[in-house]
Structure formats: structure tokens, C-alpha cells
Amino acid sequence: MSTDSHPLSSSSTLVPGGALRLADWGVISARGEEAAKFLHGQLTQDLVLQSTEQARLAGYCSAKGRLLATLLAVKTGADELLLALPAELLAPTLKRLSMFVLRAKCKLADASAELAVWGLAGEAARAWLGEAAPAAVWGVTQRDGARVVRLPDGANALPRYLLLQGTAAAAPDLPALDAADWSWAEVEAGLAWVRQPTVEQFVPQMLNLELLGGVNFQKGCYPGQEVVARSQYRGTIKRRTFLFATEDAPAPQVGQELFHSADPGQPAGLVAAAAQRGGRGLLLAEVKLAALDEGSLHLGAADGPRLAPQPMPYLVGEPQ
Template sequence: MSLTDLYTAAGARLDAAGHVTDFGDANGELAALETTTVVTPLPQYTLIRFTGEESQSFLNGQLSSDVRIVGETDAQYSSYSTPKGRMQASFLVLRDGEDYLLQIASDLQPAVQKRLSMFILRSNTRASESGWQAFGVAGPGAAERVQAATGGLPTSPMQVWHGENVKVIALEGARYELLVPDEAAHPLWQALLAAGCRPVGPAVWTLTEIRAGSPWVTQATYEEFVPQMANLELIGGVSFKKGCYPGQEIVARTQYLGKLKRRALRFHVEAAAQSGQDVYSPEMNGQASGKVMLAAPAPQGGSEVLVVVQTASLEHGLHLGAVDGPKLAPLPLPYSLEAEPA
């Protein structure tokens, strides 16, 4: 039985690309996040593998984070930018022995992998798409059920536990990502269901990313934001102490020469929303004040969104799609915007 057949047997509905959309009760799955442990396939992400003894030095010269401090049990957020500092991708970086794995939005993987490969030149490293699958586990009891299914667990957020044919990444908000080779995905999925996890669609995981303030760049927001606009430095995704990388001068100038004018903030809106939509405020004279970075259906209806927005517009009110569009209601983030870089 294929993995898709396994999902279908659990009640999955598929989109035109054959990816899971939900398991038959989209609204109930969103609500279940509050009361039970949920598990979802994560087709929205892909892994790029870097192999070769110079992988660390190459990646450290391309990404915004200090890749040199990523140990065998560490996970780290990072980004890749244009020379003007605009993010072309954001990543979750971890190790697989001597190799480096970069989790990236699936719709960006081919172009970004190709672009990074253009700069390898004589470096002893090689980029390839990993054939691994990813599952997300969240909700009450997540830690206990992940441990029951895998036999281990990281001890703190942004740490990785390496088991036999599985890597468990602990994320903020008592969430876990499980990475497995294709051949191990079938038994792991069954073990998670046997441990008591409820299968849900990927939109539920996107909702947890929004609530965690995780700034994932997708095709809809390609080259839209400098890392700090998306709060990346607050979650360890930017180093201000290492050497040069594309966009480093702009990123440093943004950090040290004046107050940031844009930040990623969380809102609820009584409408369907999607990444890349503009957000407006009355004082901007018809110009957009911000852009939706991530969007997911909310359990109570409407959408929760992570929006990169002009902070000066907050007092005037923000509206989705037009100045007279649905109003955005502020929601909290789990970290302070005034915190020192992680």
C-alpha cells in the first residue's frame, strides 16, 4: 500500500496534485488541535540535502544564520536572500551525520536549490533533493505520543533526537516534526495513529506555525521581506557576528540604523485569506501597508494570518485586500518584538 493509499484509508481527501487537504472534517480537525494530539503529513515542505566536507563553510557563506553552531542535535532557522537583503527562502536547518538538511517551502525548492547550486563552484559540496517525508504532531499529549511512536524525544525546543530511521525535531509550542526516509514513513504513520494521534490536514499545521510566529517564505512572498521584517532574528535565524553572506550589509544596516518600521504580527480576520494578499490602512493613501505571509483557516471561522506590516499603521486599523475590506483583529505572538536577537 502506498503512503497516499494509507492516507486515503484513514479518510483523507486529496487535491489535484494528490496531496492531502484534510481527513473528511476540515472544521473539526482545526478544533481538535485544542483538545487532542493531531498528526498531519507536511507536503508544504521539502528537504534539500547538502553533502560534502565543505558543506558547512559553503552554507555559512550563503545563509543568514551561523551554520557553524548547528550541532548534531540542533535545529536552526535561517534564510537566503538577494544582495538587496530580500528573502528568497527561509529554512529549518539540521544535521544528518556530516550532511546538512535544509527544510524549505516545497514551491520554492526547485528554484532555490538551483540558485544555491550555481554558487558552489569549486566547493566540495553537492545539493540534492532528499526523498524524506515529514509529519507534524501537535496538541495536548503530543510529547507522550511522539515518544510512544518513535522511542525518543528531544529535551527542549530547537533540538533534534535521532532514532532509527527517524529524526524528531522539537519546536516551540510543544510541536514536533518527524522526518523519515520514504521506506520508513508507512510504519511511522501507523505507529502515530496507534499511539492515539488524530489525522488532520496540513492547514492545521500551518495554523500552529502562525501561532508560533514562524516566518516561512513561500512563492507568494518571494523577495518581499528583509529577515527582520519577518522577526527571523528573534528566533535565531540571523547572526550579526559571522562573516559576509548575500544581503548581509542590508540586514546589518536594518538592525543597527534606526527602528524597524515593519514587523510580522498575528491577526484574525473574518474572511478567507491567503499568502501574498495585501493589507491596507486608511492613512496610507491607497498604498498597501503590509502583506500576508502565512494564512490558515481559524477554528472559530475566518482566518488566522501572519502579516508583515508597517507598525505605524496599527493605530489606524488594518484591512484585508482593500481599505474597506475585512478588519484584522490583533492576536498575541509567543515572543516579544523588543527582545534581543536569539
């Protein structure tokens, strides 16, 4: 954008380390000798060649290539995968996937009552995990029977992990992490999960999903694959997700529209993820690339809070 960005200072964004039970997350289990093959044909990722040492960020698309959900696939063995995703989308995702199982040797179930999802962050979390701390993003290890997934780092190289463990297991021996701090670190990492207000709003590239390793363009067909591939190779993506901040404004909300100063009559973007700490707001918003050239972006209305662009943790550009 032509207006200057205003990066938040490291002191204002520093997130403390600790652990948080992600009560707004759930887990789908897929079991059977054809579980990986079935999911491979439904999601944007290669799950057939997936190993137990690497998680897969993936999207579940409609036939029009629009994201119905984003999830994290963890393979626990040759015949079982776990799919972690926001709990609000678990039931519709499970129902839709189940419609297409047909004769495939795969049984899908809601495993949220058996498995808890924890978010871990900071050097304290890395120390607690010890040798079980995965070194690479999306790496998977085991600790006392639980699965540990390395997530993209937050700002200031803040290490983040997802822990999948039995609901009866003891909580991680770490300080309690505030939900607002976890959300802030998630947004800083540039990762926006599809939530109820954003179902079918984006093709994967609009959320930068392929930049985060969430799309495999060499694998076989899946629902919406032609649309996703066409967007990638014909350069038809005109909208991308970027990071913005607000000061002394109401907390930004997922699904809230953005407006551009030069075109106040129609939305220029949509909030995909948001966090609020101490009067400061941080959000990932999918916006028209043309809206970044000049003028200013505002939250909720053309005269709403002005958005200050923030540096992204990875390079965002046109599909290659």
C-alpha cells in the same frame, strides 16, 4: 493600534494532537567535507559550529538582503546537512545555491524522494516520541533513524515537532492531524515561512526572523549580510510581522495586501502566513509600525474585513 484587540478564546483555537504528512514540504541534502562551510557562507545562520543536536532556522537572501527562502537546517553528521523548506521554493533555491558551489567539496541534491516531512503536535505526539521528544525549541533528537526537531509551540503551550524520516518508513502511530489545524498552530506560533508570493518581499527582521533565532549577527559574510546588519544596528526597520484575526470573512491568503483606514490609497502590509478554521481567519502580516498607532487595518482593501490584533507569542519591538 489604538483599537482594542480581540484575542480568540482558547476553546476556539485549541488544536488537537496528531500527525500530518507535510506534502508541501521538501528536503535538500548537502553532502561533502565542505558542505557546512559552503552553506555557512550562503545563509543567515552559523552552520559551521552547528551540532547534530540543534537545528538552525535560517534565511537565504538576495544581494539586497531580501529573503528568497526560509529553511530549517539539520546536521546529520560532519559531512551532511538536510535543509527542509516549502516545496514550491525547493527547485529555485537548489538551482541558485548550486550556482555558487564552484570548487567547494559539497554536493547538493533534492532528497524529497527519500525523506518525508511530518508535522507532529500535541501531548499525544510528545508521548509517542517519549524520550526522543526534544525539550528545547530547535533541539534535535533521533527516533528509529528519523530526526525530530522541536518547533516553537503553538497557543496554549501546544508542543510541535518536525519529523524527517525515510519515505518508506511507517507513518507515526498518531491520530491524523488536519492540514488546517497544523496551519493554524503554525501561525499562532508566530513563524512565517517564505512562500512563492512573498519571495524577495522581506528582509529577515520584517518576518521577525532574528527574534526566532534565525539570524546570527556574529558570523561571517553571506549574500545580503550588509543590508541585514545595517537594518539591525541602525534601527532602520520600520515594518514588522504581527498576528491578526478575522471573523466571518473570506480566508486570508499569503501575499494578500493590507490597507490602513487613514491611508486607503496604498498598501500598509502584506500577509506572510495564513490559516482558516470554522469561519475564523488567522494571519501573520508584515505591517508598517506606524500603522499600529491609530486607525484600523483591513484585509484586501480599505473597506475589506477588519483585522483584530492578537497577542504575539514573543516580544516584538525595534532591533536592539
